[in-house]
Amino acid sequence: MEINLRPIGFVRGGRTEQINDDWDTITARIDLDTDWLTSEAILGLDGFSHAEVIFQFHRTDPKTLVTTARHPRNNENWPLTGIFAQRGQFRPNRLGMTTCQVLGIDGVSVLVRGLDAIDGTPVLDIKPYMIDFAPRGEVRQPDWARALMSNYWKK
């Protein structure tokens, strides 16, 4: 079974290389693909402070993907962990998903801050961040997750 998707747009601006940390300093645009979409598709998105963006790590070589377990960021101080228990790019389907700030909309562009996707990244979906879609119930994570993220957004 194969699922065929078409990018709804592309990240423009921001970083040109994947760097691990300090993403909340970065602003960029998501430009809709005007071959099939218009500004109507993002009408009202600026009524939300944040959006969730689903994209593909298109520069990650499919030959390097991990389908089993590895140490997060290959750091052996952190436990051997299944690829679906981490968020890194070397994953089946190479999908990324990040909640970023919506700075505004401008024609067919969404202006965002803190999207950890580089210039040229294909975007597959944008969803408004609704408060009720936050986790329900107490949130728990292993210690390595907090350590790994310590400088990820830092401004």
Add this chain to the structure above:
Amino acid sequence: MEINLRPIGFVRGGRTEQINDDWDTITARIDLDTDWLTSEAILGLDGFSHAEVIFQFHRTDPKTLVTTARHPRNNENWPLTGIFAQRGQFRPNRLGMTTCQVLGIDGVSVLVRGLDAIDGTPVLDIKPYMIDFAPRGEVRQPDWARALMSNYWKK
């Protein structure tokens, strides 16, 4: 440009029909596709209380998709809104993304609660919910979003 993905697994159990509300009563499994994945891929996922699941609304007829704007749930009391400023299923690429509770792992299955995807749904990715991936900065949403969600998770 086309992006070809392969399901990493399928939702088993839970609801067999898409119903708007009351999803937090629902438990289900995500069974990895054992043609190419093993239990190693989810090792340690039970160290997280929640996971984000990316899936496709496979039963949504592609002919019914909205690429422009509509009233959420076709309710004219709510403003005309771009499809990427709503989270409904009638969207380009038909992707869903939900943060659900991880009840545990069992072999190649992840046991979840509050996943709003029906039995048989193809799953494209599972990511652990990391606290640092929550929205940074103040969260704001239009009034209709709160109204629409008022019974969505209710137990």
